[in-house]
Amino acid sequence: MPELNFLPQDQIQDKKVQAVSGKLKVLAAVLGVLCVTIGIAGTAFTIYKGTAISELEKQESELKTQVLAQESSEQTLVFLRDRLSKIQVIEAKNSNNGDYLAEKSTLATFSPIVNLKQLNLTATDSNFSLIVPDSITLVDVLQKMKTKQFESGFIDTISYNAGLGYEVKFKIK
Amino acid sequence: MSSFNKYRLVFWYGIIFAGLIIAIIFEGQFFITKVNALAQTQKDLSAQVALLQQRNVALSSIAPELVAESKEISTVLPAENSVLLVTSQVRNAAIFNKVTIKNLTTNSLSDETDPKAGSTQVGVIIEGDTPSVINFLASLVTLSPIVELNTVNFLTNPTSTIAQIQLDSYWSPFPSQLPAITDAVQTLSPDETALLQRLSSYTQPTLTSGDESTSSAIVVNTAPFAPVQ
Numbered sequence: 001m002p003e004l005n006f007l008p009q010d011q012i013q014d015k016k017v018q019a020v021s022g023k024l025k026v027l028a029a030v031l032g033v034l035c036v037t038i039g040i041a042g043t044a045f046t047i048y049k050g051t052a053i054s055e056l057e058k059q060e061s062e063l064k065t066q067v068l069a070q071e072s073s074e075q076t077l078v079f080l081r082d083r084l085s086k087i088q089v090i091e092a093k094n095s096n097n098g099d100y101l102a103e104k105s106t107l108a109t110f111s112p113i114v115n116l117k118q119l120n121l122t123a124t125d126s127n128f129s130l131i132v133p134d135s136i137t138l139v140d141v142l143q144k145m146k147t148k149q150f151e152s153g154f155i156d157t158i159s160y161n162a163g164l165g166y167e168v169k170f171k172i173k
Numbered sequence: 174m175s176s177f178n179k180y181r182l183v184f185w186y187g188i189i190f191a192g193l194i195i196a197i198i199f200e201g202q203f204f205i206t207k208v209n210a211l212a213q214t215q216k217d218l219s220a221q222v223a224l225l226q227q228r229n230v231a232l233s234s235i236a237p238e239l240v241a242e243s244k245e246i247s248t249v250l251p252a253e254n255s256v257l258l259v260t261s262q263v264r265n266a267a268i269f270n271k272v273t274i275k276n277l278t279t280n281s282l283s284d285e286t287d288p289k290a291g292s293t294q295v296g297v298i299i300e301g302d303t304p305s306v307i308n309f310l311a312s313l314v315t316l317s318p319i320v321e322l323n324t325v326n327f328l329t330n331p332t333s334t335i336a337q338i339q340l341d342s343y344w345s346p347f348p349s350q351l352p353a354i355t356d357a358v359q360t361l362s363p364d365e366t367a368l369l370q371r372l373s374s375y376t377q378p379t380l381t382s383g384d385e386s387t388s389s390a391i392v393v394n395t396a397p398f399a400p401v402q
Contacts, residue, residue, distance in 0.1 A: 014179065017179060017183055021182035024187055027190055028186055028189040028190045028193060032193055034193075034197060035200060038197060039200060042203075042207070046208065049211035049215060056215065056219060057218065059222050060218060063222060063226060063229055067229055067354060073233075074232055076235065076239055076243050077232070077239070078351055079247075080246060080369065081361065083243075084365045084369060085365075086250055087250055087372065088365075090250075094321040094323065096324075101311065101314060104311055107307070115329065116307070116327070117329050120324075122323075122324050128327075
C-alpha cells in the first residue's frame with residue numbers, strides 16, 4: 001500500500017534531514033543523561049570527601065588538645081635530648097675518662113706487688129710505667145696487657161734494676 | 174517552505190548537543206578541580222593527624238622518672254659557668270679519697286661559636302698514697318658537673334704519689350623553645366637512655382645552706398681599737 005502524506009508540500013521534510021535530526025536527538029539525550037550523572041556523582045563525591053575532611057578536622061583538634069596538655073613532658077624530653085646530645089659531643093671530643101677507667105680496671109687485675117710508678121694521660125696518647133718485682137709477675141702482667149683495652153698499645157721499654165725489679169713502660173695511642 | 178523550517182529540528186538539536194558538550198566540559202573541569210583540592214586537603218589532614226598521633230603516643234610514653242632525672246642532668250651540664258661547683262666537687266672528692274690538694278687553679282673560656290657556652294679549666298695538684306690517688310682520679314670521672322680529664326701526670330715517689338691533673342668542665346645554655354606542634358617527636362634512643370642512666374648515677378654536688386641554729390650570734394665590739402688581751 002503506498003504511503004500517503006496529506007501535509008502541504010512545503011512541510012514535508014527531507015528523509016536525510018530527518019535521519020540527522022533523529023541522531024542529534026539521541027546524542028543530545030545521551031549527553032544530557034551524562035551531564036546529569038556527572039553532576040550527581042561529583043556532588044556526591046564532594047559531600048563524601050567533605051564529611052571525611054570534617055571528621056579529620058575534628059580528630060586533629062582533639063589530638064592538638066591532648067598534645068598541648070602534655071607540654072611539660074615535651075619540655076622534659078626536649079631538655080634531656082639537648083643535654084644528652086651536648087654531653088655526647090663533649091665525651092666524643094675527649095676519651096681520656098674512658099681510657100683512664102680502662103687502665104684502672106686493668107691495673108686492678110694485677111698482683112698487689114705490682115706498683116704504678118708513673119702515668120701520663122694526654123688528649124692524643126697515654127703512657128704508664130709499672131714496677132714489677134719479679135719475672136713471674138712480669139709474665140703475668142704482660143699476658144694481661146694483651147687484652148682488648150690495650151690493643152692499640154705497646155711496650156715501650158723494659159728495664160731492670162736490682163733494687164726495684166723490672167720497670168715496664170707502656171704506650172697507648 | 175523556507176530552508177529554516179526545513180532544517181529547524183537539526184538546528185535546535187544541534188544547539189542542544191553543542192550546549193551539552195560545553196556544559197559537560199565545564200562541569201568536568203569544575204568537579205576535577207574540586208575533587209583534587211578536597212583530596213589534597215584530606216591527604217594533608219591525614220598526615221597531620223598521623224603526626225599528632227605519633228606525638229601523643231611518644232609524649233604519653235615518657236616515664237615519670239625522666240622528670241626526676243632531668244633535674245640531675247641539669248647539674249651534669251649546667252646552663253652557666255659552674256666553676257664553683259666543680260672546685261667544690263674536686264675538694265669533696267679529695268676529702269673523700271684522703272688526698273691532699275697542693276694547688277688548685279681555675280680558668281674559664283667562652284665558646285667562640287656560642288658565647289653563652291664555654292668550659293672551665295681546673296688545674297689541681299694532689300698528693301697522697303697511690304691507691305688513694307688512683308681512686309681520686311676515678312671519682313673525678315663520675316662527678317656532676319661533668320668533668321673530662323684533659324691531662325694527667327702521675328708520679329710515684331718513695332714517700333708519696335703526686336698527680337698533676339688538668340680538668341675540663343663545660344656549660345651550655347638550656348634550650349629556650351619547643352619544636353613546632355607539626356614536628357615529629359623523637360623519644361630517647363637506646364644510646365641516650367644508657368647515657369642518661371650513667372649520668373644519673375654521677376655524684377651530685379652537696380651545697381650547704383646557712384643553718385641559724387649553728388650560726389654564731391653577732392657580737393658588737395664596743396672598743397675595736399683596744400689592745401688585745
